[in-house]
Amino acid sequence: MLGEHVVSIKLFLFVCFVGLTISLFTYFRSLVQNQSPQVVYCDVGQGDGTYVRTITGIDIIIDAGPDSSILTCLGKYMPIFDKTIEYAFLSHPQHDHYAGFIPMLANYRITTFYSSLGDNKAKSYTVLKKLLSQKGTTIKRIFAKDTIDIDLENRIDFLWPEKDFYSSDLNDYSQTFVLTLANKSFLFTGDASPRSLTLTKLRSWNNTIQIDVLKVPHHGSKNGLTEDFFKLANPRVSVISVAVHNRYKHPSPSIISMLKASKRPYFLTSEKGDISFTILPEELLPQFGHD
Numbered sequence: 001m002l003g004e005h006v007v008s009i010k011l012f013l014f015v016c017f018v019g020l021t022i023s024l025f026t027y028f029r030s031l032v033q034n035q036s037p038q039v040v041y042c043d044v045g046q047g048d049g050t051y052v053r054t055i056t057g058i059d060i061i062i063d064a065g066p067d068s069s070i071l072t073c074l075g076k077y078m079p080i081f082d083k084t085i086e087y088a089f090l091s092h093p094q095h096d097h098y099a100g101f102i103p104m105l106a107n108y109r110i111t112t113f114y115s116s117l118g119d120n121k122a123k124s125y126t127v128l129k130k131l132l133s134q135k136g137t138t139i140k141r142i143f144a145k146d147t148i149d150i151d152l153e154n155r156i157d158f159l160w161p162e163k164d165f166y167s168s169d170l171n172d173y174s175q176t177f178v179l180t181l182a183n184k185s186f187l188f189t190g191d192a193s194p195r196s197l198t199l200t201k202l203r204s205w206n207n208t209i210q211i212d213v214l215k216v217p218h219h220g221s222k223n224g225l226t227e228d229f230f231k232l233a234n235p236r237v238s239v240i241s242v243a244v245h246n247r248y249k250h251p252s253p254s255i256i257s258m259l260k261a262s263k264r265p266y267f268l269t270s271e272k273g274d275i276s277f278t279i280l281p282e283e284l285l286p287q288f289g290h291d
Contacts (some may be wrong), residue, residue, distance in 0.1 A: 037154075037182045039213070040276040042073030043269040043289055046219065046243035046250075047096035048190065051077055054181065056151050061088040061110075062179075062188055064100030071103055073274055076289075087150070088113045089142075091175045091190025093120040098128055105131045112138045116190075117161050118173040142175065144201075155180050160192070160200040171218065172196045178209070182279045185209055187233055189217035189224075197229040211235040212284055213277060216259075220251020220268075230258060237286070238266040239275055246270075 035055075042049040044065025051073055052060035059078060064070045088110045090098050102124065104110070113132055119125075132139055142148075143163040148156040160176035167173065174190030176197075192200070197217070214235035218224030219242040238259055242250045251268065259266040265286075267275050273289025 037184075037279040038077065038276055039179075039181060039186055039279075040073060040077050040274055041215065041239045041241055041269060042070055043273045043275075044069040044073070044100065044241070046246045046248070047100070048091065048215070048219075048241045049073065049100055050188070050215070052179065052181065053078065054150060054154050057082070058087070058150055058154075059085045060150075060179075061085050061101075061104070063089070063091050063097040063190070064104055066096040066099045068100065068103040070100035071107060074104075074108070076274070077276065083108050085110045086112065087148070088137075089175060089177075089188075090115045091188070092116050092170050092173045093118055093125055094170055094191065095120075095122065095124065097190065099124055102128055102131060105135055105137075109135065110137045112140060114140050114142045114175075116141070116173045116175045117165065118167075118170045120170070153182055157205065159202060159205055160196055162199070165199075167195075169193065169195075171223075174217065176200050178206075178211070184212045184277075184279050184284055186213045186215070186277075187211045187235065188215045191219075191221075191224065192217040193223060194226045197224075197226055200229070202229070202232050212237065214238045216240045216251070216255065216266075218250075219246075219248070220255045221248065222252035222254050225255055225258065227258060230262070236264060237277075237284075238262075238264070240266065240268045240270075242268055242270045244270045 037055050038053045040051040047065035048063035049065035049070045050062040085108050142158050144158055144160050146158045156177050156179050158177045161173050171191040171193045172195055174192040176189050176192055179186040211233045214233050216225050216238050220240040240251050276287045278285040
């Protein structure tokens with residue numbers, strides 16, 4: 001009996017040691033991953049969800065996808081003991097962009113939540129707004145010409161929507177903005193329509209900025225990116241957030257043809273999984289979840 005007891009204690013200690021080792025490995029891996037600024041276009045299926053980490057440890061979420069898939073992404077890229085998201089942005093109130101915020105709020109604290117114009121009467125959106133209020137999150141609206149200075153090196157410049165704009169189409173309200181992270185520029189477009197992209201004054205705001213990464217609007221729908229806007233943005237890399245075999249048949253062949261014709265790289269989450277860009281001193285390093 002004594003021998004069996006000793007074996008049980010040894011087994012228990014071994015299991016504890018293995019668990020502690022795994023926890024420490026995960027923790028130190030997350031520290032290494034976050035020594036450089038990073039932007040991750042999360043594989044959330046048919047939706048949008050992006051995680052941003054600055055070198056100063058500020059966490060940013062831009063849309064949260066249609067379900068809890070965003071939590072898998074945060075578990076991989078956000079430091080394990082960091083449970084605060086300083087800035088969250090909802091491009092526009094459609095389910096495939098906001099629903100992931102609901103399970104997120106059960107696991108993380110969101111300090112400030114920025115929404116766009118437009119509303120959604122869906123029960124799930126009402127639940128989200130109630131949760132944000134209950135959790136003490138500051139809720140703000142943001143408009144063209146507004147700027148958020150995240151810290152000394154990082155900022156967000158908003159190009160759309162205008163404060164007095166009205167549309168019956170929620171996609172027209174999609175926040176369009178440039179995130180400047182370290183020395184790189186990321187252009188976010190939500191589900192922006194040809195109408196809103198035409199009204200977005202990208203080059204009037206800054207005629208010389210180099211867009212490093214464009215998040216292609218509306219999952220590569222033909223009712224999103226236009227040839228004119230793509231030429232104005234002139235991105236070095238483009239990303240499409242889209243699900244495999246989705247019922248909308250996104251991305252449109254016309255959008256893929258446009259991207260191919262540019263002879264610049266483009267990536268789809270349906271093919272690559274999570275698409276992350278780590279900002280190194282002299283390069284923008286892409287990495288993929290399916291590699």
